[in-house]
Amino acid sequence: MPSQSDKDENGRLLDDPFDPRCTEWLVEIPVEVLWANLPGADEIDISKFSALAQTDFYMQVQKYYTAHNTSATIELRESEVEDLAKRIYDAIQTDEGYISAALLARFDDHQTFPRLPFEPISKAQYEQLHQEVLLRRRTDDFQQSLKRYDSGELFEAGPAGCDSDKCMLPEQK
Template sequence: MEIIGCDFHCNLSEIHLNQIDPQDHKTQDDAFRAGALSVAVLLNHEFVEPRYRYSRQLDPIVGVSFTGLFDFFVHAFGAEWLHWWKEGRPDTPVGREFKRQEREYLSRWNRVVHETVWDYCDRHGLKRPNRCTTVQPSGTKSLLTGASPGWHPPKAQRFVRRITFRKYDPVAMACIDYGYNVVPSQSDKDENDNLLDDPFDDRCTEWLVELPVEVSWANLPGTDGIDVSKFSALAQFDFYMQVQRYWTTHNTSATIELTNEEVEPLGRRIYEAIRDDEGYISAALLARFEDLQTFPRLPFEPISKEVYEQLNREVVKRRKVEDFHQAMSLYDSGYSEESGPAGCDSDKCLFSDPKDVKESENY
């Protein structure tokens, strides 16, 4: 959990760092002040539920988060920072300098947030939250601006992003007119359990819109040949702990991807972080899965630069409408709660809840 507690509400905001120039400190400060104010002002809300009122009296909780940190630092430090990651973020003179600069950015943002929230609370007679910073899960929201999620590296420099929509969803229909490819979802199969290929097949119930994506720094000099999906678990943990130490005062949403060979060294490193009271709270551990052919139509599929460029040419060739908003207006005259991507693109969502299966067996 990123915000630990019970019987409470947490006011959250998120800064998209990939949209900010690393050299523009004023804009950074303004962005974090805005995020801090947007959570602080909600402390004026009065809950009807007594237990929520009591919880806020004891501990008002706010959380300012960010996403796109990895992208931000690539633009700040260049390809040399990526090569240091590739080497495992070793403790070298160059590495220590990179970590000092990472620390300065993170500490500065932390200070801006806490000063802003506390100043607002003091001026309005509100109890100060004793901690105000976190990194919340940010997979879907990061996609809105093309950011890598939270502090994590992206899945690849270039990849196909597949987003699940219901069949004939207005947004998906607009995507088709704009040139994006659409295929049936992983759950749509024929009588022989083979995946369907035609999205307009009567047996198809859901669509996957395929978007070729390139990270903002993919074409920076010196970044070619760096496979971000191969960064070691210890390097990921080291960067995560930088965020946990110098930015986060709640907890940092973290998923460390590791191979079999990395289980023991990562386990030792986590033990050391707990033993030495470094601030570690928790992180999810995920086995690194590299055989993409076993699971077709994954939500993220890494691709080469050549494939990315080819897919983009095909998108332009299929495009019927040059303006996406115009394409949307052809299928949706106004806001519809049913329009848009599915709430979850995970393959786990395709499995029935054991509770639901058990209940259905009783009828």
């Protein structure tokens, strides 16, 4: 889908990634996690997890599973700010491996910012999004797809298309 910076003449986010005004893509990948299929997993409301619980989970992943910065967005309520600040401070002081995390205000009525880095969805939504991905797919060769947008310049700069949270498309002339 178009990036946060791709907007129409009225300032609204573009919805069509093939709109000629689109200059960057955010790549959304519906992902099924194994634990979601465990009996009773659908009865757990992850929106009830406190900011501290989310941070502790993130720190476990950071400490035991990755050697780089784990991407984490911690959703919090105003009443959790001080405790979370202390937890992050302590993680840094005791060298637990904390590098960084995005903090996002939690909306208890399930409003959301558009195009979050992670959004929990139902199994039905996952299946629908997965089918939409298959319908949009034009090739099964990812390398060939990237070559369409890589002019071969700046070889030393690394992957041309997608080396952050969005994919840069070549400028249209």
